Amino acid sequence: MRMFYENFPFFCVFLALLSGILTTLVRDGKKARAVTLAMLLCAAVLNGAVFLETSLRNVNFTYAMGAFPAPWGNELRAGPVESMLCTVFCLVMLFSLMGGGKDLEEDILPEKQNLYYIMMDLLAASLFALSYTNDMFTGYVFIEINTIAACSIVMARDCGQTILATIRYLIMSLVGSGVFLFGVSMLYTITGHLLMPSLYPAVTALFDNDSLHYPLAVLSGMMCVGLAVKSALFPFHTWLPTAHGSATTASSAVLSGVVLKGYIILLIKIMCRVFTPEEIGSLGVGSVLFVLGACAMIYGSVWAVRETHAKRMIAYSSVAQVGYIYLGLGLCTPAGITAAIFQIVAHAFTKPLLFIATGGLIRASGHQKKLYYLRGAAWRNVAAGLGFTVGGLSMVGLPLLAGFVTKLVLGQAALAEEIPQWQMITALAAIAVSSLLNAWYYLPVILQIWKKEPEPRGPEGEVYDEHKENPGLSFRTAVLCMSIVVVLLGCLARPFVQLIARGVALL
Template identity: 50%
Template sequence: MHEAHNFIYNFPFFCIILTMVGGVVMPFIRNGWIAQKINMGIIAAVGGMNVAVLCQLMVDGGKTVTYMMGHFPAPFGNEIRFGPMEAIMALCFCLVMGMSILGGLKDIYHDVRKGKQNLYFLMINLLLCSLLALIYTNDMFTGYVFIEINTIAACAIVMSKDSGETIVATIRYLIMSLLGSGLFLMGISMLYGITGHLLMVPLKDSIGDLVTSGQYAIPLTVIIGLISLGVAIKSALYPFHSWLPGAHGSATTSSSAILSGLVLKGYIILLIKVIYRVVTPEVMAELQITNVLLVFGVVGMIMGSVRALKERHIKRMIAYSSVAQIGYIFMGIGLGSTVGIMAACFHILSHAFTKPMLFCSAGALVDASGHNYDFKKLRGSALKNPLAGIAFTVGGLSMIGIPLMAGFPSKLYFSTGAIQGDWFRLGVVLTALAISTVLNALYYLPAIINMWTPKKSQEASHGHDHGDAHGAHDAHGGDAHGHAEELANVEDHEDEHEEVHEKPRITVSFVVSMVIFLASNFALGIFYQPLMNIIEQGISVL
């Protein structure tokens, strides 16, 4: 508990306020292009401020700073509290947010109605604001309020495409989210009822007292269960994932990328903070909640991949893969050890850098193949847009866990965490990791091979079929012949239509976004040790 004297320690609060003000300003900027530029400026400024905060924290020896809002002391005031872990999470979230928008910029202008595009960026600002607040807050009820803001903003960026499909997906997402936040709020209310605190630090003390005195044992279990369940529903842990493929699969490219990469993680970071700052891992283990999370996580890892295997819609396949990855993160939390949580935090980052890259490149590939989402029809699309192809390949291999890429160190640390546990956990986790890796390979590799295979052979057989059909028509004489000519004309038109998409216009923003995503993916995969040290330091002072 250090008093904040350094000016830089005001920055987390400035970040939250800046994004919120940015959101309020957006409706007055009619032009979507200008709105996007302002939005990128805000994201860059917030990212820069987080770099400063991280550097200052590391210079000061990796401590945690408590920032009292308005200098009101504990029972009445609201607090922001941040250490190295929060700073690095916020920094990465800003980076991923900016790159996701750049990567799907073409689709935003295509999918969102003209004149409403500024409102899309309003929602992006609110989303970033609520994510930062979830990362930085030290107050349970503030956490709840920003969870709701996050929900509304996330639903709004799903429905921005404004087709029947996305509105249906949004309402399903909204209903499940509201169930989750209702449970979370009930948990907080009960917690306040038995402890009389909402700030995390006094809560920890009074929960410690309750546990040692043995009072309120059942309510405490119920409360932690409610909070965990609420977070699990909102971050799509396996049996509660039903809303995810629709919402992530039908939204516009950037929305899918941001939802998968960031929104799901914001809640998990809050849960990790609750575990460390409020409940303490020992109490979690004592109440058996870590074991429950471990089981759900392991089931999610496998079932998410199995469902992804069956999927033919490319974006829904990537969405199901997110379900599996959320399973990984909950498994890390469920290990109950520090290494497990470290692995979970690292996986949050590696997934945050990989999944948006997959969604953005998939969006570009779909664009290159004439807006076809079917897996089979994407054949050869990577040859038309090689950069997107490379990004998808790297993303897929990273998800499988090939060394040098971001997915590998997280699997390494999950295994390390498992080895430190007892024999039962070791067996379960290593088996699940092995099965899940094979399943990941089973659906990513065919997709990658498919999109790099030239279309030639298929087209040849296609043409042959048509030739036969023409022959049959000729046999029928004049009328039929005319019909055949018509058919041929139609075919020509279709060819022309395809040729329009033959050379997709690769925009500068897409190139920038993909290059940065690729670079950070390899950076995470190769130089993971410094990042891991920061996370370890951050967790030790959390």
């Protein structure tokens, strides 16, 4: 007899899907919002329960979706890592929707707000399924759901810029899913399986046959590249800055904090459960991811330095932060994967915090998005200013904050004995340069927003009223909670990293 908590991953997926479907009948945006927030809260509790159970017992379990186990039917598989990430996703989406609520009401027509929340519900469902799946094809199906929902939340703010951004995002995304599907179908042709537990021995057997290394390299490369396009790894990131920079605040926060990560988790599962990290490394795919990750860390930061539009600057910084994740994955060691997962969690809280805080600052500055007009905005919306400061300093890598731990863990993983010399030097150099660049563009903005202007003025000389903008309770709660998590991740780093390392060993 199965433990009851083992049903929770399945409940979460269907809870999110059903609340999306039922929201169609709710025409009122406010009620739809309540349904979505309640769903996210429930899912956070359920996923959190799975996380507690699996991490306390140090186990993971497979859950057959029906009476037929692998290799015949669909399966889910949950362990500490998957359930932790799902809990993080729920909380981040919850905070993003809370913090971006006011912008959302203004940016999206009232009669279409319920549709926006349907997209959010299905996005949550797809993230749960991508994290928990034990089946390559289920992964593909929910990648499709994720793509459509993610494009729709960019499109929801119906203006020329977002439509263009959506078209670019959609095309790049579809290229990514197509390439991934090619990889999966080739894998099926040479192994005859779609479920990870059956694929693992089949792939291991294929590795003994030297003549099949080439197709294995091509298909694993295709799956990795497909997922890399969707998670905006350099040089496939071109869609990201416009999409994340022009969407409504909540969408930007969810897209960069959560959506990019869903694909990376699937990639980690493929790396660990279909192949082994060493196999990926020996095929050369690991090195490609490593080099692209290092390039992304520097390239994204360079473009962020040049950017004068607040949200696009943060979006470029996402390109760099995704690079950190791929740098860790490219090392192809458990320590590297642990560092990547830590970065996923750290970035999942930090980036939405920055987007939400920037949204608040922009609102307090008469909706001006140029950095220049944000000067002194922190005094007009103190919560947003504090949030931006915490998030920005974490990105720079100040100790006691989450971003520092990422750099530290990544550096430690690169210093391990089995890592080749060139990778170690590249990784350390990339971390050093990227940290410098991060400081270069975040610190001036932090100083600017706290600079007290005697009479803050907009582009047409209008004076902003100091007390006109009340950010509201839910905005303050969201920013405060995310800031606290960023600080906690930085302070309680050791137990948390150990927890992830134990989970990675179980993958």
